[in-house]
Amino acid sequence: MEDTGYFQSRQSGPSVAALSPELEATAMDDDPVFDTEDLASVSNRSTSPPASPTLSRNASFSNGSSSYQEDWETFPPLDKLSIFDLLDTFSLPHRLEKWQQAINAQRERVNKQREKLKSTSMNAKDQVVKEWKRRVPTADEQLDKYRRRMKVSVERLGKQWNATATVSLREKISFIAGVLNIFISGYLVGAYPEYFYIWFSVQLIYFMPIRYYRYHKKGYHYFLADLCYFVNLMCMLSFWVFPRSKRLFISTFCLVFGNNAVAIAMWRNSLVFHSMDKVVSLFIHIMPPVSLHCLVHLTSAETLKERFPAIYAIKYSEPGSPEHYSLGAMVIWATVPYLVWQIAYHLLITVRRAEQIAAGRPTSFTWLRKSYANAWIGKIVLSLPESLQSVAFMLIQYSYALVTMLPCPLWFWYRWASAGFLMAVFVWSIHNGATYYLDVFGKRFQKELEELKKDVARWQSSPEAVNSPLMTPLVAQNANGKATPAQVASDKASIDRIPPLDAVTASTGAQEVNGNDSTLRERK
Numbered sequence: 001m002e003d004t005g006y007f008q009s010r011q012s013g014p015s016v017a018a019l020s021p022e023l024e025a026t027a028m029d030d031d032p033v034f035d036t037e038d039l040a041s042v043s044n045r046s047t048s049p050p051a052s053p054t055l056s057r058n059a060s061f062s063n064g065s066s067s068y069q070e071d072w073e074t075f076p077p078l079d080k081l082s083i084f085d086l087l088d089t090f091s092l093p094h095r096l097e098k099w100q101q102a103i104n105a106q107r108e109r110v111n112k113q114r115e116k117l118k119s120t121s122m123n124a125k126d127q128v129v130k131e132w133k134r135r136v137p138t139a140d141e142q143l144d145k146y147r148r149r150m151k152v153s154v155e156r157l158g159k160q161w162n163a164t165a166t167v168s169l170r171e172k173i174s175f176i177a178g179v180l181n182i183f184i185s186g187y188l189v190g191a192y193p194e195y196f197y198i199w200f201s202v203q204l205i206y207f208m209p210i211r212y213y214r215y216h217k218k219g220y221h222y223f224l225a226d227l228c229y230f231v232n233l234m235c236m237l238s239f240w241v242f243p244r245s246k247r248l249f250i251s252t253f254c255l256v257f258g259n260n261a262v263a264i265a266m267w268r269n270s271l272v273f274h275s276m277d278k279v280v281s282l283f284i285h286i287m288p289p290v291s292l293h294c295l296v297h298l299t300s301a302e303t304l305k306e307r308f309p310a311i312y313a314i315k316y317s318e319p320g321s322p323e324h325y326s327l328g329a330m331v332i333w334a335t336v337p338y339l340v341w342q343i344a345y346h347l348l349i350t351v352r353r354a355e356q357i358a359a360g361r362p363t364s365f366t367w368l369r370k371s372y373a374n375a376w377i378g379k380i381v382l383s384l385p386e387s388l389q390s391v392a393f394m395l396i397q398y399s400y401a402l403v404t405m406l407p408c409p410l411w412f413w414y415r416w417a418s419a420g421f422l423m424a425v426f427v428w429s430i431h432n433g434a435t436y437y438l439d440v441f442g443k444r445f446q447k448e449l450e451e452l453k454k455d456v457a458r459w460q461s462s463p464e465a466v467n468s469p470l471m472t473p474l475v476a477q478n479a480n481g482k483a484t485p486a487q488v489a490s491d492k493a494s495i496d497r498i499p500p501l502d503a504v505t506a507s508t509g510a511q512e513v514n515g516n517d518s519t520l521r522e523r524k
Contacts, residue, residue, distance in 0.1 A: 153455050157448050171274040178273035193298035197239050200291045204232060207280045222363045225349050228284055230341045231260045235288050246310040247333050250325050254334035256288045257411045258404035264425045271433035282429050289422055297415040327409050334405055342394060350390055365393050
């Protein structure tokens with residue numbers, strides 16, 4: 001009977017609607033763990049009004065205030081409490097712990113957000129300080145910057161002067177060797193012409209490794225496959241390997257006095273003594289014809305018959321004999337080695353090295369195409385399709401070789417004609433050297449001076465120089481906004497106290513500052 005009354009009292013307890021509006025709002029809003037299970041338990045215990053006035057708690061607190069009655073009317077009477085009510089009471093610390101955990105998590109999130117905002121603000125501050133330091137240099141820093149700029153300009157001018165006007169020790173040695181080479185060569189031509197080819201061979205063995213090393217270092221090694229080097233090789237073969245071959249000698253003579261000698265004007269070879277490259281370039285073009293001139297016209301018949309039978313047989317042959325080569329025979333036999341060289345050059349350089357040439361490796365063809373681009377012959381070649389330009393270049397080059405070989409019978413049979421021709425090409429090289437010394441050096445030095453003037457003018461017209469406190473001093477102004485004469489004179493005197501460029505301190509980056517300003521004055 002007691003259990004039945006208990007369940008009746010549980011079922012007839014106050015409903016959820018009987019909760020006070022304040023308590024209901026508090027329970028729904030403030031309790032983060034208030035869920036549907038709690039609401040269901042409350043609704044199961046409070047689905048009907050009180051069955052009898054004795055079950056109401058209003059009688060027990062009839063003498064109390066109405067507020068206490070409203071607060072306690074939702075709970076069952078003390079005599080009706082069960083184990084479930086006690087369990088509901090024990091769950092309260094668990095809820096409080098959940099609330100505390102939620103509050104701690106929210107606090108951690110707030111602290112992290114605060115640290116993030118603080119870090120962002122510090123980074124922004126550092127960026128602003130760096131930008132300010134970069135855009136607002138001090139007056140001393142502007143002066144140091146100007147002095148460094150002027151020092152660099154002066155040093156650059158000094159280096160250029162040392163490289164051109166004040167030649168190095170190596171260039172001095174080259175100058176001395178070039179002058180001595182001409183002196184010794186002239187002496188051998190007059191005194192011992194039969195030994196001149198030995199002097200030429202020794203120098204060729206010395207110069208060629210140097211030329212290969214320097215050209216390979218600069219990326220010019222494809223020039224070493226040009227016809228002039230091939231002709232020098234033919235000279236060595238004719239002097240030392242096949243001195244009895246008449247066809248090899250006549251082919252060598254035509255190519256040496258034809259294409260190779262005229263190339264002094266074509267390639268603008270210059271007699272510049274201090275430049276090793278220019279001396280070697282002139283050497284490989286002028287020394288082979290001088291050597292052949294000494295053998296053909298200045299060497300005795302006995303020496304030729306003993307040492308160079310091919311030259312002796314051709315020179316002292318009867319007209320009309322097979323050894324007495326005419327112009328047609330000379331051209332034909334000179335064309336054979338020329339075609340061998342041209343085909344080998346085209347296959348080994350133009351075809352097999354096409355990618356390197358397209359990437360920028362210079363060759364004689366690319367150099368001539370660039371040099372004569374504005375000439376009529378260059379325009380004709382460049383107007384052709386790219387696949388035909390190399391073919392046109394080979395045809396033009398062979399035509400040029402044929403034209404230069406036409407006077408070769410004169411150079412072979414007449415001594416003074418050969419000497420006059422050699423003198424003409426040698427004077428041409430001297431003229432090119434004089435042009436280089438007078439025009440190139442003078443214009444280069446004048447260009448350096450103009451560059452220095454432009455640097456000074458550019459700095460004077462720059463905003464940094466105009467706004468610099470040292471160059472445009474900040475003078476105090478009177479009431480009318482104008483500086484007094486005494487102040488202007490003082491400012492001019494301060495400009496005169498600026499130290500010279502060579503008084504730059506060793507540590508240009510260090511600044512004498514005090515306190516925390518040292519961080520703001522640092523420059524990298």
